[in-house]
Amino acid sequence: MLENFNARVLLDPNEVPKEWINILPDLPSPITPLINPMDGKPAPPELAFAIFPKECVLQEVSQDNTISIPKELREIYATTYRPTPLHRAVRLEKMLGINDGRIKIFFKNESVSPTGSHKPNTALAQAYYAGIQGIEELVTETGAGQWGSALSYGCNIYGLKCTVYMVRASFIQKPGRKILMRAYNAAIHASPSKHTDAGRTFYDINPDHPGSLGIAISEAVEHSLRSDKIRYSLGSVVNFVLLHQTIIGQETKVQLKKIGLEPDILIGCMGGGSNFGGFAIPFVKDKLQGKCPDLEIIGVEPRACPSVCKGEYRWDFGDTAKKAPILKMYTLGHTFIPSPIHAGGLRYHGMAPIISILSNNNIISTSMLHQTEIIEAGLKFAQTEGILPAPETAHAVKEAINQALKAKENNEKKVIVFNFSGHGFFDLLAYKEFMSGKLEDYELPKEDIKKALASPDMPIIDENQF
């Protein structure tokens, strides 16, 4: 019986997309520039070129509809892990009692990459561009360790040195990620560290400071400005990272087409917005062009760090030490230090400007979930589909389950597709705590958000200047 022969849709290596999809020219309101934190003015190209690989800076502001993927890079994707499979979650459907085919759940499996998440998609691209420019070292920050391992992997492929500032809470919680990064020859520092001025202001007061992504970003940016042979690398938030991730959504589109389906609901978890953006943008483009007005696109956040759901759309620093560019985005305030939830990759105070614009214009919607409910959903997923999701990814799993059950209740027909951003093999502690009844929920109190956003430290940018 091959009734479920469409349950795993594979593409050939030569079907790796030839171009990235750029959403900037289609946005309902224009993208805002990156602002230099030193003077409150749009960052001059020279400054951006000193921080990021040159090609990435050009992509950040490009108004081209598509940007071609260099042949050498496509070859790396195709000879390593792309295209990734699209699976129908048949056993999950069965468990939910929706296996009559009216409601279908699919997931795009980005966990098959060498480091277990979508992040190598951009890590490889950034290392490639740095390499052809003659850059010798990339430096970055990492929260949960996913981005650090992806960049370590990318740099190792292209023979670049890689330095990673890792949020101390994760450095202690996730020794596995540290070892993986070292396996790829990277140098790792727990952040806040004593290696940078930005780190020392926290380290000297408390050497056990748990750190935050914001502090680690400050350290990495400072480190990158030390030499012209070093550049800073970002794993999320900025336009060019979302651009690189659009291979996910493009492949998904082709895969759904192969089995004659169109999605009704797309779901992804949101930290800085890159896996969700990369998954959704090719479909968002269609929606903005009126091709699929009813398509629902849902980004899911943790209740402990609900940047879009509970934050404000305004200018804010990208990092705590106010060294990174100022962005217009949904934010909880750069002074906000989130509770140490296990979905470390979702603990960022802001959201990608592209996603912020899409949300502010109601092109996409958002939801929030608690830590225990998503881990519980992650276990259900492992018990049915076999893959233990990363806690970040478990947010998308839980939302997909919620949407499926809602459709069942309303007796609707739905094709639900979510992005499976990564596996949780390095996040077993979250599952262990859940199993022993120790996992706690954190809800970010309204007063805390109000306080962070009322800080006199929040930047005020004159929008009449551009």
Ligand SMILES: *Cc1c(COP(=O)(O)O)cnc(C)c1O
């Ligand atoms: C980093 C990470 C995320 C969150 O980052 P985005 O930029 O929002 O995608 C989500 N899932 C996994 C598995 C991650 O590693």
